[in-house]
Amino acid sequence: MRQVRVTISGFGNVGRQIAAMLLERRGRYRQLYDADVRLVALCNSRAGIRNDDGIAATDFAAMVPGATGASFLADAKPDVLIETGPSDFATGGPGLSYLETLLAEGCDAVVVSKGALVHSGARLRELAASTGARIRISGATAAALPTIDVLETGLLGCRVLSLEGVLNATTNYLLNAMMARRVEFADALGEAQAGGFAEREPSRDIEGWDTACKLLILANFGLGLDLRMDDVTVSGIGHVTLHDVEDWRNKGVVPRLVGRLDLQGGKPMASVAVRTYPLDDPFAHIAGKTKAMRVQTDCMGEILTMGGGPEPMATASAALKDLELLLAGSKNAASRD
Ligand SMILES: NC(=O)c1ccc[n+]([C@@H]2O[C@H](COP(=O)([O-])OP(=O)(O)OC[C@H]3O[C@@H](n4cnc5c(N)ncnc54)[C@H](OP(=O)(O)O)[C@@H]3O)[C@@H](O)[C@H]2O)c1
Incomplete structure (x- = not known):
């Protein structure tokens, strides 16, 4: 049985x-992949644990101060890095140094945080190709909702004409609350924060940046584009008023914060904005914190995915799905040597 050494940042x-x-x-x-998967190192910003025989759940409380950083994880000689640090698309966040260091060693990566993928996605892909490492990113692209898998394998051979996604659960929850109960944006946000459905610092969600990050990653990793954040027109939901709500209700339409990519013209057009949908459109029925993606293709018509699960289990499950895809697949041949 092969040993597969996993680290988590x-x-x-x-x-x-x-x-x-x-x-x-x-x-x-063990049963499905003939793999002895060992968690050999993990760390947060201040401390970590390393055990070549495999870390057990009972060890989680015994974090060693100072045991952190890319070289700490690299010393454990992992086969797979699972990156779950903070998302910071302006700098790449701490995940960038973990990914740069470990991809350079040929270590595969399951990436949950979006920062490094937005900031340096093309460079990370080139680095991985040069060492034969593989990068999987379900956790960073709406997690439990099948998005990147659909683009990578479900639509093979088709041309994608357009993609639109309700990719941020918090904003969908807020818009639904405003429409259903006619509450002001600030009140809906306060309720969501009190219920743990919105971050205490929610600006990345409500200003549309989280949706923009996911759209950009899907475009670049799933469709082979080379978009930068400057190429995406971004607006959020903070401006939505009860007047808008009444207007939409009167017109029989439902608002969503949508990331949209249009590939039918000469240049890809990417945007994040509130769009409205008539009641007979599936996008009018994306409940609560659910997410959805719709792709128009030349040969397979319109493909729609919709769903989601309780967090953080849903995101963790998406990352572990990626781990299984790595276990099931074979290592890429490195183009360098
Ligand atoms: N929560 C969700 O449901 C969800 C869903 C989809 C995607 N995501 C993404 O998943 C990532 C993690 O989310 P989360 O909810 O788990 O966030 P979190 O609870 O804030 O955890 C972030 C972790 O990253 C650690 N960290 C910060 N700087 C580090 C460094 N330099 N080296 C190593 N570790 C470092 C933090 O350590 P300290 O505790 O020491 O600061 C903390 O353990 C984020 O990028 C988020 O956008 C989350």
């Missing part, structure tokens, strides 16, 4: 959930 909500579920699924990995 970032040990917050998602990182902890991934670690716990990965340990629970070790029997599955």
